[in-house]
Amino acid sequence: MRHERRIQVGPVGFRIGSDWAAPLAALDRLYAGYPEPAIADFTVRLEAPRPWRRWLRPKVHIGGDYMLPDAAPLSLAHGLLAAEMGMNLQMALGQRRYLLLHASGVEKGGRALLMTGLSGAGKSTLAALLGECGWRLLGDEFALVDCDSGALHPFPRAVSLKNAAVDLFDDVDPGRLGPLLADTPKGTIRHLRPNDDAIARMEETAMPALLLFPRFGHAAEIREVGQGEAFVRLTQASTNYVALEERGFEALARLIRTVPVRAVDYPDTESAVEAVERLCEDLA
Amino acid sequence: MTDARLLTRALADPPSTASFGPADWTPLIAMARAEQLLGSLAHRLDGLAQSDKVAELLAAARASADHARRTALWEAEMARRALADIDARVILLKGTAYVAAGLSAGIGRSIGDLDILVPRASLDAVERALIGRGGWEWVKEDDYDDAYYRRWMHELPPLIHKERDRMIDVHHTILPPTARPTPDADALIADSEALDPSEPRGLRVLSPPDMICHAACHMLADGDLAGGLRNLWDIDRLLRDFGEREGFWDDLAARAERHQLTKPVARALRLAEALYGTPVDGDVAGRGRAGDALYIRRLLARDGWGRETRKGLRQAFYIRSHWLRMPPAMLARHLWTKWRKG
Structure with a gap:
């Protein structure tokens, strides 16, 4: 393709090709400092759905090794988002080496905290906030569980801050922020590069020590969650649990058996960070 | 400009990948x-020395193919149970048949839908059983498409399972009745073989020569060559499994003639020989024709980013596929109706 950029995120290498220079220039700035893989696990293609769409009201179709048949193209102004969605899509549809959980993760002292929940529950924002105050960010979107060892492989791609969460990161180094993307299909989005520590240590795994189901917008409350419920919720949060067959089952069962699980309701982000820190001290 | 030669060479001659560097592997994997x-390639390259990254990617592809295999066999078993009371032979086709019969073509193969062949006279009973007892349902609720399938196609409109989300295609022959060759469906069914000879009422597969006829017909007489490299790989593997058997090539020639598929079978053999080095019988393959080069260009129309290339040639084969499938006046009516419905 005309333009190419390669990015290594944790154990996964991406090759991103594009018909336009702009999306890859934005990707280049956002992923400054990331290694480049010699052999890519996945290929992403940002291409014009029709030849004239390269110039005339340009549209970006998200292609690659794995594609959704009827995904709507994005405007070129949202090309960076298209690249991010393309990488996510490869993971969600093609990842078979690790048990993939739709979960965020942070680590401190070799012990990892996993957070999962429905979209809008705040797992991504919480992980990003913890990543700015002494925790190492493992990933804001996908947690990669090693089926053999049970360890978490970091996948510290850029954090996707959405809508109100964008304002919470006003005081980080502006060089770590991507452009403000308004009116995307998911609202306003701004990407945040994890801090240098998270990137430098992206090959360093961590053992899970606590699993949380956070929920934003409710009165502060912490509840225990039974193993059965936690297991079923994680099967729903995994994109490849079925495809991994017995290995996936064993990995998930081990995770649920070995870590405490709590549901955390929180009214605002400060109290959530506080509650999570306290829980970790008590349980992990 | 790169094309899929990279992939066909790696499949046909795995040790040739020993000299591959990172600049070869990424395009190869995207193409595969x-x-x-990719699953077939991963099995072909199993055991050869590779970098850790390549070995990891190929191992994951093999695991993925194992899952596809298990899922396909389970789906076949579900269909068998749903159809057990019907007094008709049920014949597995394509990928599911290859894995069920333990053929080389099944090794690492990706498998999507379940394809079965049943006698036309049993079609209604099969349909009722799949929907009533089996839990399958119609995919599309479009009167024109439904009527079109029932009147003009060699299969029922596709059914999807309510819970497992897997499709089943129920065929009564291997080409649309509107196509010019008319394969002998009764002979396909009569000469099919039980997967388990001690279980004659169990699932069946086509006889070896009929399997080749079907694969060739599916690839060359019924489509635009989409997925052609995979179909041709099936043919290569099947011919290597069967080619040494006593009398196989004579049987193949006779069956191809009986199904009016002599030309597609001959061409499939030549293409397999050209791209995968398949050992073929010269009398059945016939003399190379000028058109073969176009087919090869079309089959290899894929670049190192996994993109389709040679758009004009692809379009020409697409138009050809409709031309093969129906007479011109009917094609015009069909396209008009489809166009009006948007």
């Missing part, structure tokens, strides 16, 4: 994924 051949 796009052609649904």
